[in-house]
Structure formats: C-alpha cells, structure tokens
Amino acid sequence: MPQLDPSPWLAILIFSWLVFLIVIPPKVMAHSFPNEPTPQNTKNLKADNWTWPWH
Structure with missing residues (x-):
C-alpha cells in the first residue's frame, strides 16, 4: 500500500x-501595526457617589 510508505x-x-x-515567526514578529496605541493620561479620576433614593 503506497500510503503506508x-x-x-x-x-x-x-x-x-x-x-x-x-x-514564519520572524515574518509575523516583524509586522508593525499602522496605528500604534498612544498612552492616555493616567491621572486618577474622582469617582462620584450616586445619591439615588433606593428606599
């Protein structure tokens, strides 16, 4: 049977x-995206509490 050779x-x-x-891996790793993400402003935003009347 030839398929067993x-x-x-x-x-x-x-x-x-x-x-x-x-x-293939060097080709994939060399790929660069056209829109690189830019870091956003990392200051902490103040979270306001909601004052909803739940009772």
Missing part, C-alpha cells in the same frame, strides 16, 4: 514544520 510523507511533514517554526 513513510519516505515522502515524513519529508513533507518535517519540511512543513521547519517552515512553520523557522520562516
């Missing part, structure tokens, strides 16, 4: 994993 499929499996592990 591991010689071509093992090479394809190893080569595909080498591509996934070596070639």
Whole structure:
C-alpha cells in the first residue's frame, strides 16, 4: 500500500514544520501595526457617589 510508505510523507511533514517554526515567526514578529496605541493620561479620576433614593 503506497500510503503506508513513510519516505515522502515524513519529508513533507518535517519540511512543513521547519517552515512553520523557522520562516514564519520572524515574518509575523516583524509586522508593525499602522496605528500604534498612544498612552492616555493616567491621572486618577474622582469617582462620584450616586445619591439615588433606593428606599
């Protein structure tokens, strides 16, 4: 049965994993987003209590 012969499929499996592990991660990590987030003003805002008549 030819599908049980591991010689071509093992090479394809190893080569595909080498591509996934070596070639693709640097390309993904080098990607830069066009709109980098800017840090907002980090001052603490005063939280007002609500005075609703619940009773």
